[in-house]
Amino acid sequence: MRVAPDDSQDTSSDRANADPFTGVGIKVSFTGGDGDMREMNQLSGGQKSLVALALIFAIQKCDPAPFYLFDEIDQALDAQHRKAIADMIRELSASAQFITTTFRPELLEHxxxxxxxxxxxxxxxxxxxxxDEARDFVEDSATHA
Known part of the structure; x- marks a missing residue:
């Protein structure tokens, strides 16, 4: 990656030679290794959610914010991944506050x-x-869905 020089020293020739960068390209493998690398547009909704959360949690470990507000981040995840996300939030909550909305039981546990x-x-x-009232609400929501 090429870093542009400080604006005070920037010349028109430096600007012309700078590579245009927009956004972040992500390739991910859920099987481990370099074997089955996929781009974001090839992932399911749940896989996209996991990648986004992994990125947020990685940033949180490097440069934590005081709180995070998540709205139904577990909606597209299966029970196993919802539990893993709940465990990660529990671990990271030692240094930040997490506010989440959910209609699933796993995030309620911690x-x-x-x-x-x-x-x-x-x-x-x-x-x-x-x-118990929160659990009852979540269970009722699951029953009526």
């Missing part, structure tokens, strides 16, 4: 606080709920 959002009289109300 959580410390639970909130329910109820819609009454055309207004949303947020209230603290117990782990």
């Amino acid at each position: 959580a410390h606080k639970f909130y329910g959002v109820k819609f009454r009289n055309k207004v949303s109300h947020v209230e603290c709920v117990t782990r």
Whole structure:
């Protein structure tokens, strides 16, 4: 990768020789090794979610933010991968706060606080709920889905 020189020393010839870079190219293998490398457009929704989360978690380990807000990050994952993500969040929560929304039970296992959002009289109300109430809500959601 080529790094452009400091703007104060930048000349028009340096700009002309700079390679144009846009975005990040990612190739991934879920089988290990270099054998079956795939580009992002070849992955399933769950695989794309895992790659995105792996990138976020890697950045978090290098340059942590104080909190992360995830909205249904486990939606496209199977139970095994939801558990792995929940375990990773538990590990990383020692140095950051994670706020997640979910309709699946795996992310509830290691959580410390639970909130329910109820819609009454055309207004949303947020209230603290117990782990059991959160589990019941998730189970009811799975039953009615």
